Amino acid sequence: MNEPNIHLRTMVSADWEEVAQLIHDSTNAWYQGRGFEPIFQNGPGSTRLFCEVYEGLDPGCCVLAVDAAQGRIIGSCFFHPRPTHVALGIMNVHPECFGWGIARKLLLYVIDQAERRDLPIRLVSSAMNLDSYSLYNRAGFVPRAVYQDMLIPVPDEGLDWRPAGWERVRDAVPADVPRMVELEMSVHPVSREQDFRYFLENELDIWRVSVLEDELGQLHGFLVSVDHPGSNMLGPGIARDADVAAALIAAQLDHQRGRSPVFLVPTDQVELVGQLYRAGARNCELHFGQVRGADRPATGIVMPTFMPETG
Numbered sequence: 420m421n422e423p424n425i426h427l428r429t430m431v432s433a434d435w436e437e438v439a440q441l442i443h444d445s446t447n448a449w450y451q452g453r454g455f456e457p458i459f460q461n462g463p464g465s466t467r468l469f470c471e472v473y474e475g476l477d478p479g480c481c482v483l484a485v486d487a488a489q490g491r492i493i494g495s496c497f498f499h500p501r502p503t504h505v506a507l508g509i510m511n512v513h514p515e516c517f518g519w520g521i522a523r524k525l526l527l528y529v530i531d532q533a534e535r536r537d538l539p540i541r542l543v544s545s546a547m548n549l550d551s552y553s554l555y556n557r558a559g560f561v562p563r564a565v566y567q568d569m570l571i572p573v574p575d576e577g578l579d580w581r582p583a584g585w586e587r588v589r590d591a592v593p594a595d596v597p598r599m600v601e602l603e604m605s606v607h608p609v610s611r612e613q614d615f616r617y618f619l620e621n622e623l624d625i626w627r628v629s630v631l632e633d634e635l636g637q638l639h640g641f642l643v644s645v646d647h648p649g650s651n652m653l654g655p656g657i658a659r660d661a662d663v664a665a666a667l668i669a670a671q672l673d674h675q676r677g678r679s680p681v682f683l684v685p686t687d688q689v690e691l692v693g694q695l696y697r698a699g700a701r702n703c704e705l706h707f708g709q710v711r712g713a714d715r716p717a718t719g720i721v722m723p724t725f726m727p728e729t730g
């Protein structure tokens with residue numbers, strides 16, 4: 420295929436099927452081309468989830484690269500403007516067009532959106548993927564945190580891992596949202612009330628939000644999960660310390676019997692990582708939390724996710 424003449428435009432609902440196919444084919448081609456398992460194993464019907472969730476959260480925040488001659492969509496990038504930052508969501512280019520500068524064009528569009536708002540951009544990118552690392556790094560993103568992607572196969576009868584504080588975990592209610600926002604802002608510079616309200620409304624019936632409170636009713640952590648054929652993950656989550664994070668992870672896993680959701684843990688949280696190994700966790704990938712613009716180090720445990728991408 421010759422390099423096409425490309426124009427950028429915003430995604431509309433009529434594009435969802437084509438974008439879902441692109442996300443599926445592009446991501447799987449990249450990983451399979453390097454000898455890894457395909458990421459999306461449930462067909463392009465499952466990756467429609469990205470369009471559905473992201474348009475529900477941030478209507479009009481997906482930029483497409485279109486081959487002007489054929490009208491074919493050959494690139495897509497979602498983004499999530501928040502009061503503190505812009506989060507960059509999943510970025511995909513058609514495998515036939517890798518290396519043509521299409522992702523760079525999409526990224527420059529999102530950078531322009533963030534600069535107009537004078538906000539940093541945050542994302543999580545695979546440490547195994549030098550193409551995406553280089554794309555972002557050359558555009559001014561700096562890796563600020565390293566996460567290990569872990570998973571624990573949860574047997575049908577549940578895990579026998581019951582870390583201290585587990586009994587203090589409960590399902591969140593809308594009244595918890597202001598305290599979740601406050602807790603997150605005290606730990607790292609991210610505010611995203613609309614995400615928490617969206618999870619709790621749970622129109623798609625795929626989210627679970629857990630919180631951990633002490634006996635005085637003070638919030639020490641929260642952890643969200645998504646359970647869908649297109650994405651089965653724990654996160655986003657925030658915890659004051661390793662014990663709180665372990666209790667939240669164990670409680671969330673108890674609702675995932677028969678499944679193996681992936682979750683991201685900061686590599687410098689040695690105590691938490693040790694607890695997870697003892698509970699049977701295995702590593703499956705590494706990710707960088709990258710920021711373009713202002714950042715400050717986390718004062719607690721941050722558990723990012725790819726659904727929705729947070730950084």
Ligand SMILES: CC(C)(COP(=O)(O)OP(=O)(O)OC[C@H]1O[C@@H](n2cnc3c(N)ncnc32)[C@H](O)[C@@H]1OP(=O)(O)O)[C@@H](O)C(=O)NCCC(=O)NCCS
Nearest residue numbers: 445449510511512517518519520521522523550551553554
């Ligand atoms: C990652 C991906 C989006 C890149 O798309 P692309 O259109 O091929 O990327 P581009 O052609 O715009 O290249 C990006 C930049 O990285 C540079 N680059 C690539 N590999 C590099 C390397 N090893 N060292 C230095 N720079 C490198 C390119 O030169 C280019 O920079 P430039 O424009 O300043 O010259 C594409 O491979 C893809 O869709 N992969 C599957 C899905 C995925 O992994 N998405 C990202 C995670 S969400």
